Structure formats: C-alpha cells, structure tokens
Amino acid sequence: MRDERVIDYIAPVRIVASEHCGNTQILLKESPGQASTSARPECILEPGGWIVLDFGREYYGGVELVFGAFEEPVRKLLLTFGESVSETFSHPNHGHTVQETELSFPAWSVIAFGKLAFRFVKLENRETYPIGIQGIRASFLHREFPVEASFRCSDPLLNEIWDASAWSLKLCMQDYMWDGAKRDQLVWMGDLLPELFACATLFGHQEIAEKSLDYLRDETPLPRMMNGCGTYSFWWIIGQGFWYRRFGSLEYLRKQHDYLKGLVTLLSGMISENGELQLKGGYQLLDWATGIGVDDGPAIRAGSHAILRLAFLTAADLCRVLEDEETALICDGSAEKLLRKKLPLSHSSAANAFQVLAGFRDAKDVYDQCFAGNLPRGLSTFLGCFVLDACAKAGHWKEALEYMRQYWGGMLSVGATSFWEHFDLNWLNDAGRIDELVPEGKHDIHGEYGEGCFKSYRNSFCHGWGSMPAEWLTRQVCGIDFVDSRTIRFQPDLCGLEWVEASIPVSGGMIRVHLTADKQELSVPDGFSVIQ
Structure with missing residues (x-):
C-alpha cells in the first residue's frame, strides 16, 4: 500500500513568547531537515527555558527537529502541540492522538513526531543543562489535490470565511474524511454530511467521500x-x-x-x-x-x-x-x-429550521417567532448553514448572510484560520485571541468554554462540519443549485454585495458566474442545462 498523501515542510513564521532562550531567530529560518558534522548556529534553551512557535495557520501532521553534537548518549525535550497558544501550556491529553511528549534524541539526529492538527508548538527544557536546536519545521501531511473552486466578492470577510471553510475541510481529508484533524480523527456521519456538501463545491468528485460513506455502511x-x-x-x-x-x-x-x-x-x-x-x-x-x-x-x-x-x-x-x-x-x-x-x-434553531425544510412549518412564521431577534446566537458550526437555509426560504437572504458574517466571522476575529467543533458568540465577551498569550483580565476562549466532549481544550479548532459556508455561499448567493448532475437552477441574490465571482468544478469543466447589481454572467460546460 502507498499513502495517497504528500508532505510539505513549513517553517515557523514567528516566535510567540520565550523564556531563558538565546538565538531564537535561528528557528525561523528554513530548516534543511538534515543533521551535519559541521558546526551550525543553534537556538539554546537554558534549563527551565521554553519557546512557543507559530506556524502561521493550522496544519495537519507533525514537526521535525534537527540537533547537533553533544556528549550525553541521549537528551530530552518536552514537546507540546496546540491549536491555540494557551493549549500549549495545558499539558493536553485528549485521546485519539498524542499532543505532548518527552522527546528523547541522540546527537546529530533528526527527530520527527506528531500526527495531529496544530498551529503552535512549545519546546521546553526540563533538564539541568542547556539544549541546542539547529532547526525545526512542520511536516504538513495532506492530499495533494488543489481547491478547484473559487469565490470572491466585495466583502473581504466573506472571502476569508470561504477560504477558512476550504482549509478546514482540506485538513480533515486524510485517510478518510474525519470529523476533526486533532480529534476525534474518526468518521462520523453527522460530520461527513456537511463535508460532502463542501467537498463537491470545493474539490469536485473525490473518491475519499465515497470511501468514507462506504466505510460507515460496512461498519x-x-x-x-x-x-x-x-x-x-x-x-x-x-x-x-x-x-x-x-x-x-x-x-x-x-x-x-x-x-x-x-x-x-x-x-x-x-x-x-x-x-x-x-x-x-x-x-x-x-x-x-x-x-x-x-x-x-x-x-x-x-x-x-x-x-x-x-x-x-x-x-x-x-x-x-x-x-x-x-x-x-x-x-x-x-x-x-x-x-x-x-x-x-x-x-433549538436547528430543530426549528428542519421543521421548515421538511415541510412541517411555514418558513416566515418560524423566522418571525424563532429567528428574528435571536440569531446568530443559537447557531452551530455543524447545522448553522441549514438554519440559514430556513432564513433564506423565508425571504431573509440578506439577514442570513449577516448571521454568517457574525458567527463564522467571530471565530476569525480571535485569530482562527479554520472553523471549530463548536463556537458560541457569548464566548467573545472579553476574550483573548487564540494566537497570543491570554492577557490578564481576558478570558481564554479555548480553555474556559465548552462542555461534554468538547470541554475546554478538547474543543477541536479544525472540524470538517464547519466547512459548509463555502457551499452555502456558492448556492445561496451565487444561486447555483444542482437539480441533477447536468442541470442547475440559477437564482442568484447579491444580498447587498456589490459584486460576486465564483467557479465550481463539474464533470466536463467549470461553472463560472460573475454578478453585479446590473449584470448576471453565467457559463456552463457543454451538455449542462440551466433553469432560471
């Protein structure tokens, strides 16, 4: 068997914080990934010293460290991964994968460790002697297929939401379509449903989707x-x-x-x-x-x-x-x-929305009774887009788009680069950012909230079910709704935007749309039918 994934190496982009460390900028240089008999500059962690590195965005994989010469047979270094800065200080152990370990390494060695989602890494010297590190890089493990779709509009925040949706799904497409890239790294059908929607829009037909559906059937x-x-x-x-x-x-x-x-x-x-x-x-x-x-x-x-x-x-x-x-x-x-x-x-916003979508209740009645004045509070990253569908069915496309800005944009506002297992807008009150040490007087949005299986740092910050905004924007704003594999219904709504342009991969080519207030341009491959 051969792994269908590839590895790209990523250098850290900044040092978040450090104590009792010298020559720290060495770790921001591109690591060769190879030990050498020649002397090289080293970042020195004194006894009790530590450093937190930021790789710029969430990745799936691990890290690779390069060490030089020393006298002892083996040295040790505490390595901690985190999806937030604060998680690297928490000594996490959430199951499903190892997030913190004491690495043992010999002289002139390259040590690789990790199979999880992370953005931050903390290195800590708990020994009685200094430890030198010549280089570090993240090993980003992923499927090589690119995002074939595109979406850009006059609102930069919506563009960021679309991009973060795509990134969230990409990180969860590993051996199968997982629920979360940190945890659980399992195939859950609930998580898979929004992932199917997003995958079709972003990547087109991919066998991993069918492989995951079949896995659940056979299991x-x-x-x-x-x-x-x-x-x-x-x-x-x-x-x-x-x-x-x-x-x-x-x-x-x-x-x-x-x-x-x-x-x-x-x-x-x-x-x-x-x-x-x-x-x-x-x-x-x-x-x-x-x-x-x-x-x-x-x-x-x-x-x-x-x-x-x-x-x-x-x-x-x-x-x-x-x-x-x-x-x-x-x-x-x-x-x-x-x-x-x-x-x-x-x-429950989700329960009320599905009563609309399944034909039990009138969309306008439910919007007026349940959604108006309450949303976007009560949304979830899992089923939130279905709630927005119910809003759109009631004729409130513009309001639905604003709810998306506030809810999914709320995660981006505190430093997220992918969407979370769960998020509550109330968590933003006096919250610190996830890419900084939590300042005094601010709340740790990762460590203090959640409940049940997503309590505190168990809350996955890259969850596949959070990827559906990419599909929703393409369908509800661009108006590209598939009746069948060769027929689309085209009913766009700019929802107050000045312009939108998008493309979607389909069999035989791409569907492309460009919308402004006074013009609608649509192109489809040969053999496609359009209902307007």
Whole structure:
C-alpha cells in the first residue's frame, strides 16, 4: 500500500513568547531537515527555558527537529502541540492522538513526531543543562489535490470565511474524511454530511467521500445505527441523495441499494400510526447548540423527526432511480405518516429550521417567532448553514448572510484560520485571541468554554462540519443549485454585495458566474442545462 498523501515542510513564521532562550531567530529560518558534522548556529534553551512557535495557520501532521553534537548518549525535550497558544501550556491529553511528549534524541539526529492538527508548538527544557536546536519545521501531511473552486466578492470577510471553510475541510481529508484533524480523527456521519456538501463545491468528485460513506455502511450492519446514533443513519441517506444529485453515478448508487432498502424498511417500522418516531437501537442527536441534556430532549426529537422525513423523501427519489418502486412506496408512505405528528418549536434553531425544510412549518412564521431577534446566537458550526437555509426560504437572504458574517466571522476575529467543533458568540465577551498569550483580565476562549466532549481544550479548532459556508455561499448567493448532475437552477441574490465571482468544478469543466447589481454572467460546460 502507498499513502495517497504528500508532505510539505513549513517553517515557523514567528516566535510567540520565550523564556531563558538565546538565538531564537535561528528557528525561523528554513530548516534543511538534515543533521551535519559541521558546526551550525543553534537556538539554546537554558534549563527551565521554553519557546512557543507559530506556524502561521493550522496544519495537519507533525514537526521535525534537527540537533547537533553533544556528549550525553541521549537528551530530552518536552514537546507540546496546540491549536491555540494557551493549549500549549495545558499539558493536553485528549485521546485519539498524542499532543505532548518527552522527546528523547541522540546527537546529530533528526527527530520527527506528531500526527495531529496544530498551529503552535512549545519546546521546553526540563533538564539541568542547556539544549541546542539547529532547526525545526512542520511536516504538513495532506492530499495533494488543489481547491478547484473559487469565490470572491466585495466583502473581504466573506472571502476569508470561504477560504477558512476550504482549509478546514482540506485538513480533515486524510485517510478518510474525519470529523476533526486533532480529534476525534474518526468518521462520523453527522460530520461527513456537511463535508460532502463542501467537498463537491470545493474539490469536485473525490473518491475519499465515497470511501468514507462506504466505510460507515460496512461498519454498521443493520439493525445497528451509524456511530450508534439514529439521526446519523438518517444523514447517510441524505448524503447519498446529495452525492447522486451532484455527480449522477448510477454505478455507485447501485452498490448502496441493498443497504438503503434495508435501512428505510427498518426505519419505516419505527413510525407509529399517529406519525411518532419510536427509534430503536440508537440515540438521537442534533448539534451542540441544541444540547444533549434531558431538557433538550423535545428539541432533539423534533429535529430528528424532521430530518427523518427529509431522509424518506430522499430515499424515495433514489429508489425510483434504482427502479425499486416497492421500496419507494414505503418511503412515500413513511414520509406522509410523519406529517401526522407536528412537534413543538423549541429553543433549538436547528430543530426549528428542519421543521421548515421538511415541510412541517411555514418558513416566515418560524423566522418571525424563532429567528428574528435571536440569531446568530443559537447557531452551530455543524447545522448553522441549514438554519440559514430556513432564513433564506423565508425571504431573509440578506439577514442570513449577516448571521454568517457574525458567527463564522467571530471565530476569525480571535485569530482562527479554520472553523471549530463548536463556537458560541457569548464566548467573545472579553476574550483573548487564540494566537497570543491570554492577557490578564481576558478570558481564554479555548480553555474556559465548552462542555461534554468538547470541554475546554478538547474543543477541536479544525472540524470538517464547519466547512459548509463555502457551499452555502456558492448556492445561496451565487444561486447555483444542482437539480441533477447536468442541470442547475440559477437564482442568484447579491444580498447587498456589490459584486460576486465564483467557479465550481463539474464533470466536463467549470461553472463560472460573475454578478453585479446590473449584470448576471453565467457559463456552463457543454451538455449542462440551466433553469432560471
């Protein structure tokens, strides 16, 4: 087997802070990655000395250090990775990967360590003698395919959001499409759904997406639910529907037929005659903004109920493509039966949005009752773009775009270069930046917040489900919505922007759009149909 990824070497761009260190600028020079018998200048860490280095943006991989000559057989150095400066001081141990280790190294050696996402590295000398370091560089491990799409508009912040979305996804596309590049480094179907949307827009058709969908299918024999979560099995159906609509591979879809048929048959048996979902064999989950407590149960059930209806509607379409009318009728009946049970609105923006998107409630009513005056608080990096879809469905495209600026832009405002597992706008109150030592009187936005599995420094600062703004901007602002793999609906809305230009990779070439207040230019490859 051969790794499909490549390694690029990255030099640190600045020294964040240091104590009891000399000649520190040596570490900012490009490291040759090779020890030498010749004497070289060294950064010297005195006993108790430390230095924190910034590589400029988040990367996935590790670091490589070069050492010169010394008398002892082995020396030791404490190495700590961090997605924030403060995390490098926390002695992190979050599972899934090693974030801090005591490196042992001999003279004239090159030592490589790490398989995780990080931006900052702290080196600390806990020995009783000075330690010299001749060079350090990050080894950036990634898939080589470039971002084929583009998006630029008159608002620089939206351009930054689009770029950070693309970077977030790229770092999570490793052996499979992972949830997070630091943790969990696992294939979670909930995380995969927004990643599929973003991947199609940014990179076009990529086998890693199908590989990840198939991995979850093969890891989850029925009647088990994906990742132990019923809602995630619903997402698998919706993900298959999106992927087929976008790329139209009947050969790939046929490979899903048996599992799809078995899954929808299983789920249809969990709906009572009054339309209530009685899930067996898995828990239900929406997003971290909704919560996971007992009091959040009604919202979780309402959102999952709506998502299941979307899954049945999707499955019905797929089964008809597969000429399986019998299963399609089961899906039709189940989708209709779910409409009999109208669950209440709640504190959850995501649950309320899916009730709109699944046809349970009027978009304008929900916007007026739930979203106006509350958003962007209550958004999540996972399902936030679906909430913005519900806003757009109510005719509030311009407001939705402003919510995106405030929410995703909020992470960028404190130094993020990729989007997080979760973010709450309230965290910005008196918060320090993630790329600086936290000043006295400021809050550590990484260390002080979060709960459950993303508490404190466990909160992943590069999470694939945060990448969906790239797709949303292309679809809702540029107006490029795929009806099928060779047909798009073109209904752009500048949402107050002066101009937008974008391109999207498709089979046979690129779709390109240039929009101004008085002109709309669209070009598509031969064989594409456009509905306006």
